[in-house]
Amino acid sequence: MRPLRLYLENFGSFRAPTSVDFHDVDYFVLVGPTGAGKSTVIDAICFALYGTVPRWGDEKKVGLALAPSATSGKVALVFEVGDRRYGIVRSLVRNARGTVATREARLDELDPSADPAQDVTALLASPVRTLAEGDHVTAEVERLTGLEYKFFTQCVILPQGRFAEFLHATPSKRQELLVQLLDAGVFDAIRQRAVEEEKKAAAAAQAAEDQLAALTDADEEAEARARRRLEELTELAERVQGSLERLRDLDGRVTAAESELSAADQAVRTLGTVAMPPHVPTLADDLRAATERAGQRAEEAENRRRAEQQAYEELAALGDKTALTLALKAHEDHARLTGQLATARTGHQQAVADVSRAEDRVRQAEARLEEAEAHLQRVRDAHAAADLARRLTVGEPCPVCLHPVAEPPAHPEPAALQQAEDAVQGRKAELEQARRHHRHTQTVADKAEQAVTDLTGRLQALAEQLRAHPDAAELRKKLAAIEEAEHAARRARQEAQQARAAADDAERHRAKIAEEAAAALRKLDAVRDTLVPLGAPPVDRRDLHAAWTALLTWRDQELQRRHRSRREAQERLAAARGERDRERGAVRTLLEEGGLTPPKALEPDAIGRAVATARARAESDLEGVRERRRQAAALAGRAAEHREAAQVAHELALRLRANNFESWLCGEALEVLVSAASQTLKELSDGQFELVLDARNTIEVIDYAEAGMRRNVRTLSGGETFQASLALALALSEQVAGLSAGAARSLESIFLDEGFGTLDPATLDTVAATLERLATAGDRMVGIVTHVPALAERVPVRFAVSRDASGSHLERRSA
Template sequence: MRPLRLHLENFGSFRAPTSVDFHDVDYFVLVGPTGAGKSTVIDAICFALYGTVPRWGDEKKTGLALAPSATSGKVGLVFESGGRRYGIVRSLVRGGRGTVTTREARLDELDPAVDPALGITELLGAVVRNLAEGEHVTAETQRLTGLEYRYFTQCVILPQGRFADFLHAMPSKRQELLIQLLDAEVFDAVKQRAADEEKQARAAVQAAEGQLASLADADEAAERAAVRRVEELKDLADRVHAQIGALRGLDGRVTELETALREARGALEALGAVAMPPYVPTLADDLRAAAEEAGRLAGEATRREAEELKAEEELSALGDKAALTLALRAHTEHGRLTSEIATTRTGLDAARADEERARRELDEATARREQAERDLQRTRDQHAAADLARRLEVGEPCPVCRHPVAEPPSHPAPAAFDQAERHVADCRAEEERTRRRHRETETRLLKAEQSLSNLQAQLAVREEQIQVHPDAAELRRTLTAIEEAEHGLRQARQAARAARTAAADAERHQTRLRQEAARALRELDAVRDTLVPLGAPPLDRDDLHAAWTALLTWCHGERGRRRQAADDLERHLDGARRERDAARDALCALLADKGVPVPHPPDPDAIVRAAATACTRAEGDLERVRDQRRRAERLREQIRVHREEAEVAHELALRLRANNFESWLCGEALGLLVAAASQTLRELSDGQFELVLDARNTIEVIDYAEGGMRRNVRTLSGGETFQASLALALALSDQVAGLAAGAARSLDSIFLDEGFGTLDPATLDTVATTLERLSATGDRMVGIVTHVPALAERVPVRYEITRDSAGSHVEKKTT
């Protein structure tokens, strides 16, 4: 597993979306203050792959993944493994009770052609196929990396405080890891494959023996019999070839006579089939009669059309019927309007008299009202105090002294005062009624005047219209003449239309007869064309009936002559057939004598094919016998080979079935790893320490400072333990690809989290040199987390981690 791009969003101390680019890095260091988030970057890689982090203690715990103030987060990783590119995304969400769960997990295979320098979105978007989702992502990750989570954190990611896990592990646990790393389970597959191979080989032996038994008849005697049969049939084919030419000649003569007889009979049939169409004898008379009738009806149509044109001219000379009708209607309207004007004038005079009377009555009523008002005013003047006291109200100012009225004075009004007021009111009411009557008479007068004006205007229009045609009686006589002319025109048009229809029908009938004549002529030409090869004479095409008669006469004479020739051909054909059948029967007897099926029908080509086919089949039978003998020999060789394969597979399965094989394999691999780690440890410890295995494959350390004493690795100090653990980790990373069966595993990365602070400067320099050498090949990524400046300065790529109130941040720097 080699990471290319890491994306963090609200993961641990990384709140803002952060992308870490590893695509061009082989050796890097994560540096920064304590608590800045260096280990969180390594945790994010582990979480993306397996959904958990070693520092959390519990593999099922995810609550520490999300930033404390965040409600959701995401981790995405693009990595390569086994030559393929993959993308994995895990999304986190905080529930209502504060519980953090994985909302989504997805693992995809990505397109390796996409530039790894692109952003995380472009890389994750180049999906080739989906591999797993949800809870299945971790299992698929284990399949891709070849490591369970617990072994991944011992071989690839060595977290803080966990460096010594592999060093201190029990032999059984260490063996489980080696089995995964070395693909030791492949030997179980080899053992099963060997058993399957043995089974298949023995089945192949049994099958080959069965096939060999079916070939028991393919012996030397069978081959000699097949050779004799081939020789007999080749001799038969030669005799058939020698005699077939005569049969072909006879067969050709029969074919020629059959063709000649068929042509003679066809000619007789064609001559006998000629017949004159039934309509030809009367067609000429029908054409003449149709032409005469068409000419007569065409003349009748012309005469009727002339009568139609004359009627149209007579009608047009009488004038415009619509204009004359309007003029007559104007005379009628003029009389009606004159009568209505007289009546309207009488009504107008009455309306004027009513208006004058109503106006006089209004003037009189107005005079009475004015007199009553003057009488009322005189009464008020005579009784002013009583009138004023009647209008005073308590609290209002007095119009005389301007003081508020405290109490109304007691001045009773005289009876004459009330009587005068009532008289004024009556006069006013009477004046109003008289005024309304006057307005009504004025309205009626205006309407009468308007009506008279309208009638006079209409009368003026009618007088202008009748000036063109002042005589109404003359107008009526002209309109009557127009109606009679229209009736005559309709009759003339109907007669002309009927004449044109009759003429057109006659023309169509004449056309049909001409078409029949043309068709009869074409039929005559077609019949004669078929008879031209028989010697048909030329015909007179101007007289259709005579031409048909001449052709029929010739057909009758020619048919008699050709009937005699056909009889002669039939006699010759019978003799040729008898001669041909005798020759054919002789050849068929040759075939039957040699056991060759006689073809049906037995024509020359079929007889030749039958002889050749029999010969070819006999040669094929001979070749099959020889092939079966060769096949039997091959089967005997296959049986020998399969028996040897079965024995080899059986022996291999027996050897791999031993119970200590897996322990032996892991022990050998562990010995190689410890030897490689010892060499590194000697360099790191300046020759003081060396790792060895005891009889139970427990790792021990030889301390040369103590006279080469062997002791348990748990007795090492913290710095010494780090050196030994680092040596083992580097040996695992460096050696496992070569140890694995078929190179099935390859630890493409190793990440070391802290521990370098326990080393002295000399050892630190040795560690730095070792790490540089490990990453120098370019096929393995090495990443470390350290606070030691001397080590960090030697690493070519640094990821500087800082942290502020907004969270952690990463900056990539290259030296």
């Protein structure tokens, strides 16, 4: 696992969104003061992958992941395993009770061709497929990295304060880790596969032996019997061949005789069906009579058509009936409108008189109103104080003194003043009524005037129209003549239609008889065509009756000749059938003597097929015996091969089933790791310490400062323990790919959290050189967490971590 991009938001002490770019880094250091949040960056990588962090103590505890007072947070990691790229996202949420839970967890395979320099959001936006979600994400990460969480924190991430876990682990715990790292489980898979292969091979051997036992007639004697039978049938086929040729010749003679007899029978039947249609003798006379009658009816129809045409021409000469009818109606309308105009003029004069009277009434009402208003003014003048007091309003200024009115003065209401005001109102009402009446009479007068104008205009238009027809009596006379001419034209049309119908009936009758004559002629042709193969002579088609008579005469003569041919064909057929039956009997005897069942139809082809089929079956039987003998030999060889394969698989399973195989394998791997770690520790300790294994695979240390004394690694001091643990971690990182039994499982990164402060300057320099050598190999990423300046200054990429009131912050700095 090699990280490319890390994103934190409200994770631990990192409140603000923070992105860490690892894509071009092989060796980096996280530096900063104690408590700044350096280890939180490593925690975020571990949390993104496994959903937990070693420092929390409880793998199921996620509450410490979310920054205090934050309601939600997020960690995203883009990383590579081998040549594949993956993206993982874990989102956190705090509910109303303060409980923190994982809201989302998703693992996607990403497009490896995307530029890794892009930010996390852009890289996560190029998923190839989703590998896992929710609770299944961690298991899929373990499958990809090949490491469970507890081993990941011993081989890849070495957390602060837990460097010595692998060093101090019991042999069984170390073996459990090595089995997973080295993919030693593949040997158990091989053993299980060997057991399966043994079962398959044994089953295949048994199946081959069962098939061998089921084979019958697979010996030399069976092959000899099959060969003799084939020879017998070959001889029989040669003897039958001559009879088959004679039978085919006799079949040909029978078929020819049957054909002659069938032809004679067919000719007799065909000749017997020839008969003259019963109406042929009278057809010619009937056609002539129908043709004459049709001509007469056609001539009469033409005469009636000309009479109809003349009647309509005479009708057209009398003039346009519609125009004359309209002219007569115009005379009637003129008389009616003249009376209406006189009435309208009288009404208009009356309306004008009504308007004049209404105007007089309005003037009188206006005069009475003026008189009443003058009287009212006189009364008001006489009672001015009382009238003014009535008009005062409390709060408004007085029109006399201009002071606001506090209380209206109390003056008695004069009765004369009220009466005068009522009189004015009454006169106003009379005036309004008179004016309404005037408006009504004026409207009536306007309408009457308009009616006179309209009627006058219509009469003038009718007078212009009647100039061409000033006499109404003459119009009525012309219209009567047109009515009489129309009646005559309709009668002529009816007679013409009747004549045309009679002509059509006569023509249809003639056509029907003509079609009957044509049908009789076609039947003559059709009958003769069927008789042409029998030798029918040509006929004269111009005389239908004579043609039919000549054809019937020939028919009678041909019938006599065909009856004689039929008797001769019957005699030849009987002779050929008798000879064929005798030959079939001889062939039947040959087949039965040869052990064959004769076919029901003793036809040459059926007999030939029966003999050929029997011979082919004998050949097949012989080949079958030979094939079974070959199969028996092959099955015997295959059974032996499968038995041998089963034995090999059995031996392999026994070897791998040994209880100490896994322990032996892990012990060998541990020896390699301890040997490599010992070399590193010797350099780190300036030759003081080496690591060795005791008989129970417990790691011990040789202390050359104590005369090479061997002692338990737990007796090492804190700094010495860190050196030994670091040596083992580096050995694991370098050696695990070469030791893996399955596909090479390379630890592509290692992260070391603190511990360097316990080293003296010389040892620190050796550690720094060792880490630099590991990083420059180019096949893994090395990351360290330290606050030791001397070590941090030697690392090419530094991530400076600081912390203020708003949380932790990270800045990348290059050496």
